[in-house]
Amino acid sequence: MVEMQLRRRGIRDQRVLAAMERIPREQFVPERERSLAYSDAPIYIGSGATISQPYMAALMAEALDLGGGETVLDVGSGSGYHAALLCELARRVISIEIVPELAALAEDNLRRAGYAGRVLVVLGDGSAGFSPESPYDAISVAAAAPEAPRPLVDQLNDPGRLVIPVGSLEDQDLRVLVKGGGRLTSRIASHCRFVPLRGEQGWRP
């Protein structure tokens, strides 16, 4: 997976590559899908959620340019895999999930994979961020929004980075917002397709 799907497609961050080599991805995938754990595709995990394709997880993590000392907010815990990746790359991770069953699943998967002490899983609407632990040096959003929610931009440190899929319900651009010196710049890292961000600042039902 790391060689064929990540290195050959241009993922260069050695810490991201090493982390994805270490994390037991099969532990974050439903029992019946275990044989697909390292395949080049997203996997359905129930309750309308998918664990992202490995390349997308790597691209998002690389875009945050983490050095190891950061506090990171992960919006959309799902299986907990991305939170595990962020745990490997930063000092502290807060992972927020809006679906109770998935928050429980993420917490369970993270505990069994040995990440319990490094991550806090919160049940709540991450489209409004999570102010008690803000500001964040980096924020990673795993669900698509019509635009980058204001509360997330506000809860970002200066300097800080936010990665989020922005666009329509059908397809999006993976946007990287960089806060620095009081200014906000933005670039597109890739085209992508994520499940919708729900909640106050997301897609209303």
Ligand code: SAH
């Ligand atoms: N990062 C996950 C993939 C999550 S898929 C992993 O590695 O497995 C997107 C997740 O975002 C889903 O679990 C969905 O329930 C969650 N989600 C959608 N809207 C949300 C919101 N407003 N706050 C928190 N989580 C949300």
